[in-house]
Amino acid sequence: MMDLSQIQQKDEKDPLLKFKTRFFHPENELYFDGNSLGKLPLKSKKMLNEIIQNQWGERLIRSWNENWLFLPKRIASKYAQLLGTENGEICIGESTSVRLYQILYALLSSNLFHKNLTTDILNFPTDLYIIEGLKKAFQIPQITVVKYPNEIEADIEILKNSIKENPGIICLSMVSYKSAFFYPVQLLNRWAAKYNSIIVWDLSHAVGAVAINLKVAEVKIALGCTYKYMNGGPGAPAFLFVNNDLQPNLFNPIQGWFGHHRPFDFNMNFIPADGIDRFASGTPSVLSIAGIEAGIDLVLEAGIEEIRLKSTSQSDFFLKAAEEELIPIGFSIESPIDPNQRGSHVTLSHSASWQICQALMAGSKSYPKIIPDYRPPYFIRFGITPLYTSYEDIWILVNTLKTIVTKKAYLNFCSKKKNVT
Ligand SMILES: Cc1ncc(COP(=O)(O)O)c(C=O)c1O
Structure with a gap:
């Protein structure tokens, strides 16, 4: 050495x-645990203190219009810049597990793809649990969990073969939590598209760690947490990317007022918002969303x-x-x-x-x-x-x-x- x-x-x-x-x-x-919980950016401390003192303490309800309603969108546009997507394709909020349930539910209800659910042995347990839950909810006879000769890397031929045999909805972690295996993303997306299938990518261990442009890699749906390499803080909210072309055909199963076309009309009929906004449900968690901004700013600056x-x-x-x-x-x-x-x-x-x-x-x-x-x-x-x-x-x-x-x-x-x- x-x-x-x-x-x-x-x-x-x-x-x-x-x-x-x-x-x-x-x-x-x-x-050496930034892959589980990233460190505290000094600016987050300052920003959160100011939000607590001035926006919450002094301005109270007025802060919704002054700062908070636009906050998730402002941060979403920074994630769009990092991941090479357009504005209006990413939203911020909820946990990765909840986002995964929401989007898989929306896909299963859409009839755009066969109702086969596939994942692999390298995926993070919560993704497997969510898929198991959806199997019950949609009465899907069985889910496929692709296995490989070892748990360090995916055997891409085995995975491709499984997609060909069982086309439908596949959920994979872009970087595996166990070994850090990084999938050939574009190749697999193309393969999936050929068999009328879609891969939902979990970027929790990839965002801020690998240089990925979701458009170039032909990703259609992705999501992930912001508390690892993005240094967003404990339990920091997730992001969800849904490609523009899919948005009109996908509906949020948790249709709350923040996903309404005009939430502040307080209309008794639910009309989903256009675009990515329909994936909001309840009031955004302002403090935890605010806590992720300094982290993404640092990644963009570097x-x-x-x-x-x-x-x-x-x-x-x-x-x-x-x-x-x-x-x-x-x-x-x-x-x-x-x-x-x-x-x-x-x-x-x-x-x-x-x-x-x-x-x-x-x-x-x-x-x-x-x-x-x-x-x-x-x-x-x-x-x-x-x-x-x-x-x-x-x-x-x-x-x-x-x-x-x-x-x-x-x-x-x-x-x-x-x-x-
Ligand atoms: C790949 C992956 N997905 C999901 C999660 C859990 O996300 P959340 O706790 O935000 O639901 C983790 C947590 O480490 C993870 O590594």
Whole structure:
């Protein structure tokens, strides 16, 4: 592995280094969990304080017209810029799970596609649960969960074959939460379209992590959370993209007043709003929506192409160091090696991974606290977040993992996991 001075030179040359100071950092702690919950942008703290004090405190109900009614749209247009879509194709609000239920329900009711629901084994559990629920609601005899020879990457031929055999509605995570596998999005969309099928893409682990232009990739529907690489805060609302051409034929199953054509007429008959607005239901959660604006602003300012370049360079550096220093002491790599097939986290496994995670989080006199992301049974995910991860952070991480294992420091920790996170 390179020595520390070489690593520090890499940091000095990094055009994104300056963004690190735009976030809050607890002392003596390295954070590798931006793939679960991103750090707090300093500007979010300021903006939320001002909204609470002035807009909520002073202006009260007047703030709806002055600021809040337009807030979700303003942020949606920033997400449109990031994802290469038009304005009026993205809306903000609700959780990813609720958005997924809403849009799959709308698709199943539309009769635009066969009522076959497919997902794969790499998808995040909530997506599977939502699909299971819809299977019951629509009395669909069975759903397809495509399996592959391993859980690191999708076998694209197996997936394509499944779409051909069972055309309909397919839900996939663009970047898998387990291994960070990044699907060939355009290729699969074209294949799906050929069989009159649609892929609903969950971008939770992709947005802010990979450079994706939804139009170029021929995505028709996508959604995702904003609290990971977008640094929108705990439980931050999701975004939903519905391509213009599909909007007139899709209807929100939760037809609340905010999705009405003219909500403030208080008409007793429901007439859906035109376009993406029909996917609103109730009053927007102003504070949590406001909390995501500083995060998207930072990503737009840094530029997603630049972020992606640094992410692949840092992940490659980490993987190379892992091969040299960590595989010989019992670790395995559980992420794709090819950067074109990988998002922005790197997954390792070890037979003592839970004990190693606890040792990392506890820190010691010779190394800082390091926050990783444990996933049972043996996986440790490390989120590479180019806006605040430095090469030196990764260098310290690799050396700390090596010390914990070679000095057997992990044996001081319990092998059974008790708490929920
Ligand atoms: C791919 C994916 N989809 C959905 C979710 C959950 O989203 P929410 O809690 O906003 O419903 C997560 C959470 O980590 C996720 O990784």
